[in-house]
Amino acid sequence: MKKLLTLIAVASIMASCNSNTTKETTQTLDSNSIDKHTQSNADKVKVKHLHLDIAVDFDTRKIHGCATWDIDNPRAEDKLILDAYQLTVDSILVDGKRAEFSLGQPVEHIGSALQIPIAKESKKVAIHYRTGDNPRALQWLEPQQTNGKQYPFLYTQSESIYARSWIPCADGPGIRFTYTARVSVPKGLMALMSAENPQQKNDSGIYNFNMDVPVPAYLMALAVGDITFKPIDERTGVYAEPAMIDKARYEFEQVGKMVQMAEQLYGPYRWGRYDALVLPPGFPIGGMENPKLTFCTPTIIAGDRSLMNLIAHELAHNWSGNLVTNATWNDFWLNEGFTVYFERRLTEAMTDKAYGDMLWELGYQDLEKTVEDLGKDSKDTHLKLDLTGRDPDDGLTDIAYEKGAALLKLIEINVGREKMDAFLKKYFDEHAFKTITTAQFLTYLDANLIKGDKALADKININAWVYGAGIPTNCPRTQPVRFVKVDEARTAFLQGKPAKELVIAGWSTNEWLHFLRKMPKPLQTTQMQALDAAYNFTNSGNSEIADQWYVMAIAADYKPAYAAIDKFLSRVGRRKFLEPLYEEMMATDKQQMAKDIYGKYRMNYHPLAQMTLDKLVK
Numbered sequence: 001m002k003k004l005l006t007l008i009a010v011a012s013i014m015a016s017c018n019s020n021t022t023k024e025t026t027q028t029l030d031s032n033s034i035d036k037h038t039q040s041n042a043d044k045v046k047v048k049h050l051h052l053d054i055a056v057d058f059d060t061r062k063i064h065g066c067a068t069w070d071i072d073n074p075r076a077e078d079k080l081i082l083d084a085y086q087l088t089v090d091s092i093l094v095d096g097k098r099a100e101f102s103l104g105q106p107v108e109h110i111g112s113a114l115q116i117p118i119a120k121e122s123k124k125v126a127i128h129y130r131t132g133d134n135p136r137a138l139q140w141l142e143p144q145q146t147n148g149k150q151y152p153f154l155y156t157q158s159e160s161i162y163a164r165s166w167i168p169c170a171d172g173p174g175i176r177f178t179y180t181a182r183v184s185v186p187k188g189l190m191a192l193m194s195a196e197n198p199q200q201k202n203d204s205g206i207y208n209f210n211m212d213v214p215v216p217a218y219l220m221a222l223a224v225g226d227i228t229f230k231p232i233d234e235r236t237g238v239y240a241e242p243a244m245i246d247k248a249r250y251e252f253e254q255v256g257k258m259v260q261m262a263e264q265l266y267g268p269y270r271w272g273r274y275d276a277l278v279l280p281p282g283f284p285i286g287g288m289e290n291p292k293l294t295f296c297t298p299t300i301i302a303g304d305r306s307l308m309n310l311i312a313h314e315l316a317h318n319w320s321g322n323l324v325t326n327a328t329w330n331d332f333w334l335n336e337g338f339t340v341y342f343e344r345r346l347t348e349a350m351t352d353k354a355y356g357d358m359l360w361e362l363g364y365q366d367l368e369k370t371v372e373d374l375g376k377d378s379k380d381t382h383l384k385l386d387l388t389g390r391d392p393d394d395g396l397t398d399i400a401y402e403k404g405a406a407l408l409k410l411i412e413i414n415v416g417r418e419k420m421d422a423f424l425k426k427y428f429d430e431h432a433f434k435t436i437t438t439a440q441f442l443t444y445l446d447a448n449l450i451k452g453d454k455a456l457a458d459k460i461n462i463n464a465w466v467y468g469a470g471i472p473t474n475c476p477r478t479q480p481v482r483f484v485k486v487d488e489a490r491t492a493f494l495q496g497k498p499a500k501e502l503v504i505a506g507w508s509t510n511e512w513l514h515f516l517r518k519m520p521k522p523l524q525t526t527q528m529q530a531l532d533a534a535y536n537f538t539n540s541g542n543s544e545i546a547d548q549w550y551v552m553a554i555a556a557d558y559k560p561a562y563a564a565i566d567k568f569l570s571r572v573g574r575r576k577f578l579e580p581l582y583e584e585m586m587a588t589d590k591q592q593m594a595k596d597i598y599g600k601y602r603m604n605y606h607p608l609a610q611m612t613l614d615k616l617v618k
């Protein structure tokens with residue numbers, strides 16, 4: 001998944017710890033390596049295969065149907081326990097016979113335990129069910145919330161523990177199963193899943209899917225809408241609404257080449273096709289690495305292929321995450337940190353070092369801000385997290401992403417790129433389709449790369465990264481050559497040089513972001529006016545640049561941007577963009593503006609974005 005939020009919910013557990021805890025937590029090591037976010041007993045009863053037979057009903061906004069699990073019960077457990085979140089279970093058949101199941105009281109964040117009596121020889125458990133009123137994974141869009149404005153749209157976001165809100169399942173990253181599905185949708189719409197997908201609509205409205213590679217529940221995905229397909233090459237292509245398809249096809253031109261480059265770096269792509277689906281603008285995150293079919297926000301369609309590192313990120317997940325999976329959400333950095341490192345290496349391979357260096361520096365700036373927000377002593381700044389009793393969504397911060405990636409870069413700097421790449425290739429290969437805990441990774445790193453070299457181990461000092469708070473003192477930082485000119489331009493502007501005369505030839509999104517981020521806050525109104533007159537930031541079609549500019553506009557009370565901000569917030573659902581804007585309004589004297597705008601547009605946002613913003617705007 002690409003970049004979510006900078007965090008709010010963790011304020012409650014900030015402070016209270018100090019840097020002396022490092023030693024203590026090292027000793028207890030992986031006591032929090034058991035997945036506490038599932039109530040299922042899939043560690044005892046094997047759930048091998050799911051067959052999903054469901055109908056998508058836009059009128060009632062429900063998914064209903066039957067989930068049939070093929071199980072294996074070698075230990076003769078007397079029940080199968082699955083996760084369910086606000087599901088209505090109508091009946092359950094075990095090997096064709098009606099079973100007296102029980103659905104437990106909901107536990108905060110994780111939902112209910114669905115207990116089904118089984119025998120040693122039980123093989124098939126068929127659950128007839130309906131989704132609840134506001135499933136956390138689903139967003140139902142009205143036609144006017146789509147690009148085409150004619151048909152409704154539905155999509156899911158199952159990571160981290162939300163698959164259970166649309167499928168009764170064993171919902172832990174360490175539990176894998178294959179699946180098939182038969183999905184019935186209104187005629188005229190197409191259904192897509194994280195599986196082998198159709199490339200054309202059919203007349204029946206019934207679509208069949210097959211995923212023969214075992215995946216964890218968080219990679220279950222479904223999208224339904226007026227969707228069309230265009231190929232890029234023989235194994236890659238793009239899906240989007242008809243109004244978006246040509247822009248998407250242009251933007252994704254390089255994807256086929258990107259898959260080849262990724263394979264050159266870290267070994268074969270093992271998932272068959274690689275396609276991407278560009279969703280309507282309400283999608284709450286940048287992208288989601290659903291196998292065979294990345295889901296992504298239309299905010300990456302910049303018109304100039306400048307935001308393709310997001311696709312590099314989602315593609316990289318087909319090695320780190322989908323292939324080698326974090327065993328619990330406490331080990332999330334093994335998923336995202338590796339993916340950011342891989343994404344940067346891939347982007348560098350597709351461009352050059354000077355370009356890649358800019359991404360590392362912008363990432364470092366994000367990390368600094370996250371540590372500042374969380375508190376430099378917060379346990380939530382450790383790579384190894386303890387999310388017991390909390391929503392794993394709390395762990396989706398730039399700690400997992402940027403601190404995780406920076407640790408891998410530090411290791412690379414110390415061992416050299418050649419050894420690092422050989423190590424990672426071997427790591428992906430040897431752990432393919434398996435899960436791994438932080439402790440297991442550290443053991444593997446010792447055995448395969450550090451190899452008892454004490455001087456090397458001291459230089460990396462990995463415990464300070466994994467079990468320690470804040471940004472370790474040996475954190476690598478790049479000095480992008482391309483930012484030198486940006487810093488010069490900013491300084492010149494602040495010293496009075498007219499905005500129109502700044503030397504900005506050849507700047508990418510990265511340069512503009514760095515240019516704006518490092519401006520004093522707030523800028524004077526005249527300075528805002530001068531920049532806007534020269535570069536038209538208020539009407540920028542680049543969402544990254546627009547979002548940064550709007551934060552500055554709120555801080556400076558720059559009213560000419562307010563109509564554009566309102567429009568942006570009505571249209572875009574990506575939390576990464578929403579959160580800084582609402583945060584800035586709440587932090588300044590514009591709380592009422594935040595409440596008014598949020599009141600108008602809350603219903604446009606995905607339940608996950610609502611969850612985040614409800615805590616922020618109140």
Ligand SMILES: [Zn+2]
Pocket residue numbers: 001002003313317336339
């Ligand atoms: Zn990711």
